[in-house]
Amino acid sequence: MIKNLLLSLIFLTVLSIAVQAQEALFGAQQIISPEVHDDASVTFRLLAPKAQSVQITGDFLPTVKMETPRGTFDGPGKADLTKDDKGVWTYKSEVLKPELYNYSFIIDGFTTTDPNNPFLIRDVASATNIFIVGGGHADLFKVNDVPHGSVTRRWYDSPGLGMDRRITIYTPPGYENSKDSYPVLYLLHGAGGDEEAWINLGRTSQILDNLIAEGKAKPMIVVMPNGNVIQDGAPGEGSKGFYKPQFMVAKTMDGTYEANFKDIISFVESNYRVKADKSNRAIAGLSMGGYHSLHISNNYPNMFDYVGLFSAAIMPREDATGKIYDNFDGKLKAEMDNGYKLYWIAIGKTDFLYDANKEFRAKLDAMNMPYEYVESEGGHTWRNWRVYLTEFAPKLFNQ
Structure with missing residues (x-):
């Protein structure tokens, strides 16, 4: 009798919970x-x-x-x-x-x-x-009924940083079943971002899928590294576990990342079918990633034919003590004299970095260094950076 009563109470309790759950759900x-x-x-x-x-x-x-x-x-x-x-x-x-x-x-x-x-x-x-x-450019941010590329998270060995590090890589539609080799865009995030930023906030895979399907961009591999050199992966994805992400972490803009960027290129060119020459490499980044792209490209002038600076953080920094920043003007001139196919600068009219970018363009003008310039509405936002990617990617690997 007591056993049956207990079973009935348990049944009614479970039923009550299930009903409440269904009410909450529906x-x-x-x-x-x-x-x-x-x-x-x-x-x-x-x-x-x-x-x-x-x-x-x-x-x-x-x-x-x-x-x-x-x-x-x-x-x-x-x-x-x-x-x-x-x-x-x-x-x-x-x-x-x-x-x-x-x-x-x-x-x-x-x-x-x-x-x-x-x-x-x-x-x-x-x-x-x-x-x-x-509608309009926003359709490029949607998953449309077109052939799709693949997005993988890989781990690469960085001898210069002394650790294995997580990296996000987009391969274009048909890569797995093809024997073709592809050009590569290295796409860098801003302060507070990581290897998840461009793929999630920037809609990189959707943009590339749609541009390639429309014949507006060449099929390419897009490599999205983590620019925070003290991390092996994004917060929650690396060995440090779950912790609150910070806007700026140590050593992000002191030259360490730029000095060891070749570790990333070596991994990509050893593990993917790529066209491993200057004319088939591009580098671009937003804000801090634009700062990194600026200094990586002028320190390795034989590495990239295409450079994109999206709202780039072009400003002097007290912690910018690495040798990578020495003789900046001389390196710019060497990059210009060495030759490239596209140097692309974009920024919003109300971006807090607008004046710094204006001064940088004046420097380029004074030395007759060619570049393309896009000035948009708005400020330091992903709304601009997504659009910049839709405009920059079609210009790559066509010249």
Whole structure:
């Protein structure tokens, strides 16, 4: 009798938990957020009946000036959601231009992600939701019905750094079943990034798949290393385990990375079918990665025919003591005299590095060093860097 009673209680408890779980599951499914409408406006929803206020912040909203320890930046604005009698908060945007956008909710002053949107990106230590409004260049950020390349995470030996290190590599559609050799783009991240940055935030594989399918870019291998030389892999992916990512870590811009970059090239050219010559190598990077690309290319003038500086961090640094930075002007002239096919510079009009890039271009002009220059709207953002990749990649390996 007691045994049967215990079994009945256990059954009822399990049943109650299952019912509650199903209610939570199906209750959550009743809310669609974000909902992209046919007219390119977007509705956001959040079930929070006890909340006193809910706001949304994202890069689809008008920008505001933000004061940070690193200076004044343009940041995303905020908008209020309205609450209905069921406790659902709603906000409908204006008609948005084609773009990949990110956003977060602010509930009673606490910033958090949208529980109804499982699609997130991590930028340094911040996780935000994303959505795409299609059309125009934003279609290059989507997974379309085209042949797809492969993305692998490999580990390479870096004798110069004394460790095995994680690296992300994109190979173009058909690589595995082909005997062809391919050109290589080395694509470098900015401060706070790692080997996950370009593939996740930059949509590299989607962009390359789509450009190659449209015949706008040559099939190429894209190598995305980790520029933080004290790490063997991204936070959570390396031997240090789970820890909070930092914007700047030690030794990121002191010359160590540039001095040991050949370890990466040696690994790629020993393990992949590549065209291992100057005319089939390109290097580009954003912000800190642009700084690295600048110095790697002028220290190894016979290595790359294509150089891309995306919002490059061209500025003097107190920790830039490595020999890699010696005789900068002389190395630039040697790079120019040695010859290259493309030196490409791009930056947004409101980027905090705009003046530094303007001064650098003046230096190049004074020495008659050829380059192509793109000036876009906006600031120091992934929105610009994704577009720069869509414009830079078609220029590679065609000359």
